[in-house]
Amino acid sequence: MKYICLIYDTEEGIENMTQADFEAEIGEYMAYGQIIEQAGVATGLGEALQPSATATVVRSRDGKTLTTDGPFAETKEQLGGFYILDCEDIDQAIKYAALIPGAKHGCVEIRPLMEIPG
Secondary structure, eight states, X not given: OEEEEEEEEOHHHHHTOOHHHXXXXXXXXXXXXXXXXXXXXXXXXXXXXXXXXXXXXXEEETTEEEEEESOSXXXXXXXXXXXXXXXXXXXXXXXXXXXXXXXXXXXXXXXXOOOOOO
């Protein structure tokens, strides 16, 4: 089953990192990529996101497209990136989500992906 691991953290934490801390964090993510690749759960789908201030929210109402700049809601933690893992079950997904570097200072939400026939 495929699971999406949504990585949340405060943007201030990243913005306030020293260059050395940022490079160390990137190194941890690179090592994590190797771990999930070697375990056979990597799908190749995982990305970091630009800050939430760069977001555009789109809604369609009565045939009109409405857009709003910035994040959908004011929250303490913002979505910063994601991985999609192909795991045997939720326990295995939890095991690999706990290894995501962002879980040490933010949180990781895991959701099974819906399988749509077709």
